[in-house]
Amino acid sequence: MMPNRRRENAIIGLGVIALAQVRSRKRKNFWIKNCLLNHDEECPMPLLPELQENNPDDFRNYLHMTDACFHQLFALLSPYIKKRDTCMRTAIPAEQRLIATLRYLATGRSLQDLKSTTGISPQALGLIIPETCSAIIQVLQKDYIPFPSNPQQWQDVAAQFQHQWDFPNCGGAIAGKHIRIVPPPNSGSDYLNYKGFCSIVMLAVVSATYEFLFLDVGKNGCNSDGGAIMQTEFYKRLQNGSLNLPPAEENVEGLNFVFVADEAFALGENILKPFPMRNLTPEQRIYNYRLSRARRVVENAFGIFSSRFRLFLTPINLAVYKLNHVVLCCCILHNFLLRNSSSYLASVSTDEDPAVSGPAEEAASRPSVGVMTGLEPGHAELPSQDAHDIQQKYLEYFVGKGAVPWQEIVADYLI
Incomplete structure (x- = not known):
């Protein structure tokens, strides 16, 4: 009898405690505020x-x-x-x-x-x-987000680069930025980048008119430019030849169809980067200037993007899967406004001929370091001899048939 009575008392005691806890909970005065x-x-x-x-x-x-x-x-x-x-x-x-x-x-x-x-x-x-x-x-x-799918569409993109920036056979400018985030719980240093804050990587290919052609978002912030692009579907398709790029014989001067990038990326048969900034010859300075002039569209695009969508100027406190949708949405809206709002580019310099404005104005229109942090240069693999040969052919074109009147003055002024 004693064990049964103790059990009953224990059950009654637990019930009293549970009831007290329920009564002690703060009751909501209303389901939703009137306002x-x-x-x-x-x-x-x-x-x-x-x-x-x-x-x-x-x-x-x-x-x-x-x-x-x-x-x-x-x-x-x-x-x-x-x-x-x-x-x-x-x-x-x-x-x-x-x-x-x-x-x-x-x-x-x-x-x-x-x-x-x-x-x-x-x-x-x-x-x-x-x-x-x-x-x-x-x-x-x-x-x-009109990613080209056949040679003619790529040629249309290249025609814009030729008309706007005097750069032939170019399918886009490549760059990446860090997007500040509040890191997920228990993520450790997975999102910690080389600048000391947590981020995800946004990598983009941009057209001559500042439109995003390709986007990859969500890689952890510890990736470099080169490391980030190697993990994208774009790079995999570029490597296996499934991007349907125009063949060299259909391009200007029989040159390879290329994308322009900065020092962080590996030189390749379809990716051009500048010569290292030491002991440059006059021809290499001209090549670097012409490539930089085409590549700056991606830096300008990121500047316009972050100025319009100021969400990206502060750490974003969203789950990563939601954040990926938000970033892609903003890029789509960026392209939407470019096409439908005449005032969207009102504050952006798009000088086409520095011979008219002068080298100082051309230098001033070059993009400065923006509020969105760029990616850390990676340790790329050594490029092939074919890649070096293609880079040299573009150099010869820029100082030969493809020269523009102001390039020597501006290249000497800028470098």
């Missing part, structure tokens, strides 16, 4: 229509996007982000979902901070923003 429940009436978003109508400059500053571009984007996305009302509450309108997402991308403000200006809870914003970014990718990626 969030009535967000249509009590948040600043209803002021946006007035800004659109009477103060277009203020509206553009709010979203970093013109009214026309916003309505064009909303018309495309509305069917994909609209939600149904339920018996519990009305759905957040599709327009407010898009505005909240664009405001987050444009400012990088915390979700808690955005609550005050959108009237949407941080918990809801944490779902709305990735969902809207995924919808933008789904709707726009095919048309606005």
Whole structure:
């Protein structure tokens, strides 16, 4: 009898403790705050229509996007982000979902901070923003990240480089940047880069008109430029010949079709890099200048990108899989705005002829180190003799048939 009574007393005691713990829990006074429940009436978003109508400059500053571009984007996305009302509450309108997402991308403000200006809870914003970014990718990626798939499309890209930057047979400029992140729990030093902060790597191929042609996002920040590109699908296809690049006999002067890069990448039969900056001959200085002039489009593209989407100026506190979608979404929006907003490049210098502006202005238009940190130069493998021969052929072309009148003056001024 005694063991049974002790067992009963123990059970009763555990029940009393459990009941006390339940009663001690703080009860929620309400399911949702009134200011969030009535967000249509009590948040600043209803002021946006007035800004659109009477103060277009203020509206553009709010979203970093013109009214026309916003309505064009909303018309495309509305069917994909609209939600149904339920018996519990009305759905957040599709327009407010898009505005909240664009405001987050444009400012990088915390979700808690955005609550005050959108009237949407941080918990809801944490779902709305990735969902809207995924919808933008789904709707726009095919048309606005136009990675070439056949020789003619590559030749179209090369024609832009020839016209804009006097560089023949060029399929794009390659570079990578570190995107600051708040590291995932228990990640150790996996995301710690050579600058001492945690990041993921964004590697891009950019056209002559600053559009992103190819993107790879998500590699750990400890990778160098060369190490990052070797892990991408682009590099694998470049190596196995499945990019469908134009054959040399169809190119200017029978030269290889190439991509321009900086010192961090390995010289290859389809990747050109500058000569080392020591004991340069006059011809090598001209080659370096001409290559740098074409390659700077990728640095300018990153500068425009980070200026428009200021989210990338602060550490981003999102799960890595969500962050990959956010980065890709911003790149798609970058290309969308390039094509549809005449004011998007208003502050960017695109001098084509330094003979008109002078070498000092040409030097001033060269990209400086931006707020997005570049990748660390890696220890690349020794290039083949064929790669050296192709580099030499381009040098001979730039000082011969492909020379431009101002190149000697500018090359001497810059180097």
